[in-house]
Amino acid sequence: MRCTAVVAAFLAAAAAAAQQPAAAPAAAAPAAGTSAIARQCLICHGRPEFKKVASDGSVVPLFIDEGELKRSVHARWQCVDCHADVTKIPHPEGLAPVNCQRCHFTTNPVGAPQDVNYDAYTRSVHGRLRLAGNTKAPLCQDCHGAHLVLKHGDPASHVNKARVPETCGRCHVDIYAQYQRSVHGRALLAKGNLEAPSCTDCHGEHSIMGAKETGSGVSAGNIAETCSHCHGSMAFNTRFNIPVNPVTTFKHSFHGIANELGSKKVAQCASCHTSHSVLPPEDPASSVNPANIPATCGKAGCHEGANANYARGRFHIDPESKSSGIIYWVALFFKILTVSTLVALIIHILMDLVKKLRMGHAGGHAGE
């Protein structure tokens, strides 16, 4: 018993309707412009209450909003152009997932856009898992939308920058919740600031990799470069009240140097700032709020046992900048000391050299 009696009743109705299209109930009658074949599908799928109960007890809605179909970039195509395994009505259960490559392949005759995205997808963590048989991994339609496919520039598109978090969040529920509370999520979702990063700005789109894979933009070796796309610019940082360049100061720190040279142990951006809960240090919930710094620095495998002393001082210090306080002055003192020592030593060496060479000329062989 995989379906409820409700579904069985609809299937019976659909069977009847297929034989007698004219008998379709007025409430389900498609608007003008919907093809005859689509009209037949919508006899059942056009009803909001059309759903089934899957074997695990979950309710699966089977309603297709005709308005969405008409707004979709695929509005001119028939249902069966994509659902090619539907050859009769009522169709059997367990249809194959729609394969977008039916049209979206190089030199396709119908003019469907095709670039390298499909290749990138097959190499991505999503594509690899899906091709390995994991049906929880997304196909094209899981992100781009099945029946309402819109260009990504359309604010209503599932892959529009501001809607990407919601789209990814359908599977990545916890991360979506964290992101919404982060400075990035609040800026993009609540304030509508399109400068704030969406999921894909850091993780990539079709080529998305697992966070620990070397090809990932958010891997330990690449995250500083990824963050630098925005935070590498002081013009950008200043606008968002970030007083120092977090990227260059990181790169000059021991963490940054060791990270750049391939150490996997040292902290990178996300180690301290978190990946999806990034918040300014003033925020009490921020991982880099002074009150939370002992816990952040003291993570297992890092500086275990860190206490409040860890928060006494600045982070991301630039010894070249007066704003670094004592660190600037000590660095300046040592620069002057180093240079004056070098100058003194060189002067002595030159004086000694000149004297000895002169005396060597005057008095013959100077060696032992």
Added chain:
Amino acid sequence: MTEPRNTVPREIQRFTANELAQHWVLLVTLVVLALTGLGLFAADTWLGRTLIALEGGIEARGTIHRLSAVVLMLLVGWHFLYVVFSERGHRQLMEMMPHAQDFSDVRSLLAFLAGRRGTMPEFGRFTPLQKLQYWGAGLGSLTMVATGLVLWFHTAAMMVVPKWVFDVTTIVHGYEGLILFALLFGWHLYIVHLSPGNFPMQKTFLTGRITAERLRREHRIEYRREFGDDAPDGPEDGKGEQR
């Protein structure tokens, strides 16, 4: 007591095997520490990257640096015991003590080098510049060890000192290392080996011996104390090859 000139040996044993061994350990550890340290100090330059690559990467670089530091600390401990508790060592330390005379000697020496003075000032067992090299290397090593320990055991150290003290320590360790590098591998190397008259190499650091001629020329007061005052000027007198 003035001894007859013909009893002056050609060479005099100036340093003991123990002292030469200490110098060797210091030489090797400081070279390794300097190269591994410079790699990190200049990590954003071609030189730093090459050094780190030669040293086996960022992790291996640190391990080598700390291993050498342990050897250096053992040497510092050994040297401390030597100059405090052994009679010979203690005498050397006393000879190394700076005096007011050293400052006027340096002035005289510079005046001599500048040609404003005809003769080189007379020095004892250790010249003022040798004292400067000894104390520079010694006190330098001590501060490098102290600051280095803070950096090595940073997790524990930062439970005691604030973060900014750690940052200052990092800067001090880096720049002081650079200064010591210049002092020992620039200046000291020039004075003992590269200067005309010594080039390409003086053998004292290998044999512990110094020629009587050089002793007379460069450590006149010590020479006089050992062999009397009657040594006539040799052909190289007044060359002024101070060390």
